Amino acid sequence: SQQGEEDPQALSIQEGENATMNCSYKTSINNLQWYRQNSGRGLVHLILIRSNEREKHSGRLRVTLDTSKKSSSLLITASRAADTASYFCATALITGGGNKLTFGTGTQLKVEL
Amino acid sequence: GAVVSQHPSWVICKSGTSVKIECRSLDFQATTMFWYRQFPKQSLMLMATSNEGSKATYEQGVEKDKFLINHASLTLSTLTVTSAHPEDSSFYICSVRGRWGWNQPQHFGDGTRLSIL
Numbered sequence: 001s002q003q004g005e006e007d008p009q010a011l012s013i014q015e016g017e018n019a020t021m022n023c024s025y026k027t028s029i030n031n032l033q034w035y036r037q038n039s040g041r042g043l044v045h046l047i048l049i050r051s052n053e054r055e056k057h058s059g060r061l062r063v064t065l066d067t068s069k070k071s072s073s074l075l076i077t078a079s080r081a082a083d084t085a086s087y088f089c090a091t092a093l094i095t096g097g098g099n100k101l102t103f104g105t106g107t108q109l110k111v112e113l
Numbered sequence: 114g115a116v117v118s119q120h121p122s123w124v125i126c127k128s129g130t131s132v133k134i135e136c137r138s139l140d141f142q143a144t145t146m147f148w149y150r151q152f153p154k155q156s157l158m159l160m161a162t163s164n165e166g167s168k169a170t171y172e173q174g175v176e177k178d179k180f181l182i183n184h185a186s187l188t189l190s191t192l193t194v195t196s197a198h199p200e201d202s203s204f205y206i207c208s209v210r211g212r213w214g215w216n217q218p219q220h221f222g223d224g225t226r227l228s229i230l
Contacts, residue, residue: 044221104156106155108154
């Protein structure tokens with residue numbers, strides 16, 4: 001089954017508002033990564049957070065990781081219409097995962113003017 | 114600029130045709146490349162891990178004779194969908210990871226939309 005489950009599946013907000021997406025996973029991880037995918041395109045890496053880190057920032061993005069709860073969140077502040085995309089969390093597994101990432105179900109974000 | 118180049122971006126062909134998709138690492142030598150498949154409004158499902166100079170590792174349920182992977186150099190991996198049928202229609206995406214271990218992001222191509230008539 002899918003390693004990551006994301007919540008919500010879809011989110012619609014107004015420009016300027018903050019958007020929060022959550023990701024839960026099932027097994028121990030080495031790191032967790034967030035990616036953005038515009039419609040019909042490949043994925044763009046946003047942030048990588050290691051298992052020994054709790055919070056990371058990059059511009060308007062803030063990622064938290066709670067390994068005790070096996071969950072992560074992505075916060076986009078002051079959202080813009082250009083942030084409209086699908087957002088995926090992906091986990092790099094410690095055991096049995098080899099070199100691969102396992103992707104969550106994704107959140108479709110729509111930012112309206 | 115782009116780190117990974119994937120070609121072609123769109124393919125439409127008849128049932129029974131074999132289709133080759135190329136994935137090139139532009140900025141660095143990629144010992145490992147990954148091939149994913151994505152259905153509309155769904156997540157990415159890993160099909161196989163392509164290792165330079167050795168056989169690809171396929172995920173459970175992926176037919177290796179159906180989806181041929183060749184990683185002949187450190188900058189190029191190809192995925193060939195053999196005798197494609199309408200159920201093979203999907204969005205195929207490759208990614209590369211460099212030599213520096215686990216804690217590095219993957220870089221993705223722009224994907225190939227395959228439509229089998």
